[in-house]
Amino acid sequence: MTCTIFVPRDSTALALGADDVATAIEAEARRRGIDLRIVRNGSRGMFWLEPLVEVATPAGRTAYGPVDASDVAGLFDAGFFDGGAHPLSLGLTDALPYLQKQERITFARVGITDPVSLDDYLAHDGYAGLRRALSMAPGAIVQEVIDSGLRGRGGAAFPTGVKWKTVLGAQAVQKYIVCNADEGDSGTFSDRMVMEDDPFMLIEGMTIAGLAVGATRGYIYVRSEYPHAIAALNEAIANATAAGYLGIDVLGSGKAFHLDVRKGAGSYVCGEETALLESLEGKRGIVRAKPPLPALSGLFGQPTVINNVISLASVPLILQKGAAYYRDLGQGRSRGTLPFQLAGNLKYGGLVEKAFGVTLRELLVDFGGGSASGRPLRAVQVGGPLGAYLPPSRFDTPLDYEAFAAIGAAVGHGGIVAFDDTVDMAKQARYAMEFCAAESCGKCTPCRIGSTRGVEVMDKIIANQDRPQQIHLLRDLCDLMLAGSLCAMGGMTPYPVLSALDNFPEDFGGSDAAPDQKAA
Amino acid sequence: MQTPYTDSARDPATVAAILEAHRGTPGAMLPILHAIQDSLGHIPADAVPLIADFLNVSRAEVHGVITYYDHFRQQPAARHVVRLCRAEACQARGADALAGHVRQTLGCDFHGTSADGKVTLEPVYCLGHCAVGPNIAIDDKPYARVSTARFDALLAACGGER
Numbered sequence: 001m002t003c004t005i006f007v008p009r010d011s012t013a014l015a016l017g018a019d020d021v022a023t024a025i026e027a028e029a030r031r032r033g034i035d036l037r038i039v040r041n042g043s044r045g046m047f048w049l050e051p052l053v054e055v056a057t058p059a060g061r062t063a064y065g066p067v068d069a070s071d072v073a074g075l076f077d078a079g080f081f082d083g084g085a086h087p088l089s090l091g092l093t094d095a096l097p098y099l100q101k102q103e104r105i106t107f108a109r110v111g112i113t114d115p116v117s118l119d120d121y122l123a124h125d126g127y128a129g130l131r132r133a134l135s136m137a138p139g140a141i142v143q144e145v146i147d148s149g150l151r152g153r154g155g156a157a158f159p160t161g162v163k164w165k166t167v168l169g170a171q172a173v174q175k176y177i178v179c180n181a182d183e184g185d186s187g188t189f190s191d192r193m194v195m196e197d198d199p200f201m202l203i204e205g206m207t208i209a210g211l212a213v214g215a216t217r218g219y220i221y222v223r224s225e226y227p228h229a230i231a232a233l234n235e236a237i238a239n240a241t242a243a244g245y246l247g248i249d250v251l252g253s254g255k256a257f258h259l260d261v262r263k264g265a266g267s268y269v270c271g272e273e274t275a276l277l278e279s280l281e282g283k284r285g286i287v288r289a290k291p292p293l294p295a296l297s298g299l300f301g302q303p304t305v306i307n308n309v310i311s312l313a314s315v316p317l318i319l320q321k322g323a324a325y326y327r328d329l330g331q332g333r334s335r336g337t338l339p340f341q342l343a344g345n346l347k348y349g350g351l352v353e354k355a356f357g358v359t360l361r362e363l364l365v366d367f368g369g370g371s372a373s374g375r376p377l378r379a380v381q382v383g384g385p386l387g388a389y390l391p392p393s394r395f396d397t398p399l400d401y402e403a404f405a406a407i408g409a410a411v412g413h414g415g416i417v418a419f420d421d422t423v424d425m426a427k428q429a430r431y432a433m434e435f436c437a438a439e440s441c442g443k444c445t446p447c448r449i450g451s452t453r454g455v456e457v458m459d460k461i462i463a464n465q466d467r468p469q470q471i472h473l474l475r476d477l478c479d480l481m482l483a484g485s486l487c488a489m490g491g492m493t494p495y496p497v498l499s500a501l502d503n504f505p506e507d508f509g510g511s512d513a514a515p516d517q518k519a520a
Numbered sequence: 521m522q523t524p525y526t527d528s529a530r531d532p533a534t535v536a537a538i539l540e541a542h543r544g545t546p547g548a549m550l551p552i553l554h555a556i557q558d559s560l561g562h563i564p565a566d567a568v569p570l571i572a573d574f575l576n577v578s579r580a581e582v583h584g585v586i587t588y589y590d591h592f593r594q595q596p597a598a599r600h601v602v603r604l605c606r607a608e609a610c611q612a613r614g615a616d617a618l619a620g621h622v623r624q625t626l627g628c629d630f631h632g633t634s635a636d637g638k639v640t641l642e643p644v645y646c647l648g649h650c651a652v653g654p655n656i657a658i659d660d661k662p663y664a665r666v667s668t669a670r671f672d673a674l675l676a677a678c679g680g681e682r
Binding site: 011012014015016047048050183184185186187188189192224225226227262263264265266267268279280281282283284285300341342343344345346349350372381385415417418419420423428431435439 | 546547548549550551553554575581584585588589590591592605607608609610611612613644645646647648649650651652653655660661662663664665
């Protein structure tokens, strides 16, 4: 009997040596004359256990990890290919608490299937959503997405279905579906995982979007820092096209949908939707003023749906199981699930898909296991480089768009970066300004000049020069950037800066930093 | 200082072939620049007028695009490119200390080339392995949990072909 062994091909697993492990397993099996089939699956998202090797047994998949190439001979000695006991064995993968406590609905297949195998995708409910969508009128597909309560997962949280409705109603010869896969925020990797570990889900979601609004062409704009995602998408698109799921006649419906991957070039601001469209058109990634909305005048001036990877990847499930299934998860106006990304100084960092309403503490402690360094957690930044720094007193806030807005923070893309008590928050505030200065597209003055002045002011604060006056100046500057910037780059950079100042005044010279302290 | 790994005699033919392959591609500027850089290692100055002519835009526009995006180079990089993540999640796991060590070891700052001319050091803002930093990439191959000792070993390992 052939044994099946799973060794992830996700790039984080590769960064931890998964290719070496796969090669070692293959060589050892040959040496011992054991018949093995190695499947390169995606990652389960438990990155502290990567490379996580799984073995198919009659009881289910059994996990071993983290496996180093030097462990392989010992694993063979222990008969791991039959699920044998070994110090690295973790038991049945599905029984691991980290996975058991999640609501993995969008990420249901991730880590289980071979990402580029269409057969595998079909065997795990793949393309069920598209098949249903093909039987529906465009307006009905859009209504299903509206009813699901899905909001844009890129950070702005605009209702996805409402955006689609605008595009559906627009009259044009050519409409476009654009996927914003410019996942540049530090502490986020859920888009990358979808693209590398379940690319057909994104392809299916975009195809459904095309049917819903009458668009026949789609582009996935992927950042150049993600070469493995680009390769997996291109392979999956070729496989889907060969099988008739993409092309001039999608599944014999008479409807066309063509999909191309476009590679970014290292500009953070291209994650802003209008800058991304400029970049796709072949220009510098400079933010456009809105209106006109991209839904009416987007790519090449045509009506365009532009959505984040997770937004589009959530659509196949909504179509397959119906709007109510998705809407019944979550709380308030935050419906469904969000794949949270536990990053930075955490013991058990990884991907946790949960319904909205889970608290930061549950994510950081119950899932994350506290800091990796063993020191107390002091600050967490939620929602990427433009997100607020929160102190432990805020850890009981539920993850919910409105609850976070109420404390001056943003859920954003669901990335959570934890810092221990060695962090210097004045330095982090300076970094936020420095990052904005480096990445600003330069179109609007508050962002372009404000960020440079912000770095200078932070340097003076750190050097203890005229602190009360400089802090007053910093608040003034942040106020200007918040109110006067054209997009979130300049408009949200004050979030990390002001939250660091307000929540950690001791790092800015204590009482000098108090909000009521005014310069003479 | 640096050894260009391109044969400039074949550059115009390569650029011409790349341009031809993109005839009809909507918004072809970035795909063209990527293809040229992937083949030649950088975007040679001589390619700019050819691209401008092909896309019917000004040379200034092409130059503007090349210089706007950090990914595009106007000069060849060294044989190996080390990219080190400087963003928050890696900072929280000791990336600043690693950056100090790397700069000292290579004898250059970010955007520079090592004293021996064999390694170019670039900053990168997130490689997407944020749970297991500090992260680097050497010639597009990712490495996670990079300690100073691990960096030295990785550098030595690419030394064979340096």
